[in-house]
Amino acid sequence: xxxxxxxxxxxxxxxxxxxxxxxxxxxxxxxxxxxxxxxxxxxxxxxxxxxxxxxxxxxxxxxxxxxxxxxxxxxxxxxxxxxxxxxxxxxxxxxxxxxxxxxxxxxxxxxxxxxxxxxxxxxxxxxxxxxxxxxxxxxxxxxxxxxxxxxxxxxxxxxxxxxxxxxxxxxxxxxxxxxxxxxxxxxxxxxxxxxxxxxxxxxxxxxxxxxxxxxxxxxxxxxxxxxxxxxxxxxxxxxxxxxxxxxxxxxxxxxxxxxxxxxxxxxxxxxxxxxxxxxxxxxxxxxxxxxxxxxxxxxxxxxx
Numbered sequence: 591x592x593x594x595x596x597x598x599x600x601x602x603x604x605x606x607x608x609x610x611x612x613x614x615x616x617x618x619x620x621x622x623x624x625x626x627x628x629x630x631x632x633x634x635x636x637x638x639x640x641x642x643x644x645x646x647x648x649x650x651x652x653x654x655x656x657x658x659x660x661x662x663x664x665x666x667x668x669x670x671x672x673x674x675x676x677x678x679x680x681x682x683x684x685x686x687x688x689x690x691x692x693x694x695x696x697x698x699x700x701x702x703x704x705x706x707x708x709x710x711x712x713x714x715x716x717x718x719x720x721x722x723x724x725x726x727x728x729x730x731x732x733x734x735x736x737x738x739x740x741x742x743x744x745x746x747x748x749x750x751x752x753x754x755x756x757x758x759x760x761x762x763x764x765x766x767x768x769x770x771x772x773x774x775x776x777x778x779x780x781x782x783x784x785x786x787x788x789x790x791x792x793x794x795x796x797x798x799x800x801x802x803x804x805x806x807x808x809x810x811x812x813x814x815x816x817x818x819x820x821x822x823x824x825x826x827x828x829x830x831x832x833x834x835x836x837x838x839x840x841x842x843x844x845x846x847x848x849x850x851x852x853x854x855x856x857x858x859x860x861x862x863x864x865x866x867x868x869x870x871x872x873x874x875x876x877x878x879x880x881x882x883x884x885x886x887x888x889x890x891x892x893x894x
Contacts, residue, residue, distance in 0.1 A: 596624050596649075596729035601716040605725045605749050608766035609673040609692075613738040614660045617650060618668065619692060620741075622707050623717045624729055633718050635694065635711040643703035649733050654703070661705045665698035668707070677712055688712070725749045734796035740789035742768040744797055747819055756817045758806050764815060778812055782888075786815070798822055802855070855886045863889070 621641045626633045647657035676685040695708040775781040801819035
């Protein structure tokens with residue numbers, strides 16, 4: 591059952607934590623967090639939380655059959671997923687990092703189309719009714735994101751909602767925070783195309799913010815990124831239905847003329863290279879099978 595806001599709330603420590611979850615696993619964890627916050631009774635390490643396939647289908651605009659399959663598959667993997675958080679060590683009389691399971695129990699009931707989960711003891715303080723140092727957002731803001739990296743980037747950005755900009759995020763820690771394993775997309779070109787630019791473009795298309803980023807370099811080597819973002823005007827947020835595009839890949843590449851971040855960067859590029867046109871950008875993007883954003887960013891990199 592959906593509520594007015596379906597508010598996701600995480601401690602800032604959990605927002606900044608390093609962990610790797612698939613898109614489906616992230617969605618289920620977030621729905622379980624919403625369920626935990628909406629319970630009338632206190633949530634403990636013994637509390638069983640239920641996520642129904644029909645609610646998953648409504649939230650993320652998929653068929654019921656796809657939702658049933660998603661829940662069934664996630665049941666096989668979620669129990670072994672871990673996250674590193676700070677816990678109190680009485681012998682040291684201090685906090686220390688510890689890798690813990692997200693869940694201490696998970697079960698899928700195919701008859702009812704429902705997954706039942708139980709959060710680990712260490713996770714409970716990070717997801718329930720927090721009084722300070724937390725980040726919150728409505729579940730609907732990430733419901734159309736088709737990349738787990740995009741969900742994680744959105745969360746990392748929203749932590750800095752008040753200032754609208756992030757501090758410099760060192761490359762290695764940033765990779766860990768958005769869920770990349772050490773051997774994944776090690777080449778910067780692959781990382782930007784398949785992870786960063788894809789995540790940024792989806793956020794700009796489907797959420798309530800518009801984001802740009804700056805590359806931090808030591809010589810010619812990229813060592814980190816910083817991000818700036820601002821709320822969109824009401825009515826700008828797009829979704830696959832309003833775009834009338836069924837293929838998610840096509841939706842990700844959809845640009846009705848350069849706009850938002852693409853237009854901002856294009857104007858900067860135009861100052862350095864007046865002969866560049868929007869049509870040229872689109873032709874290069876089509877030929878290389880990448881986004882217009884990726885083409886613009888790459889051209890700017892070559893000129894810097």
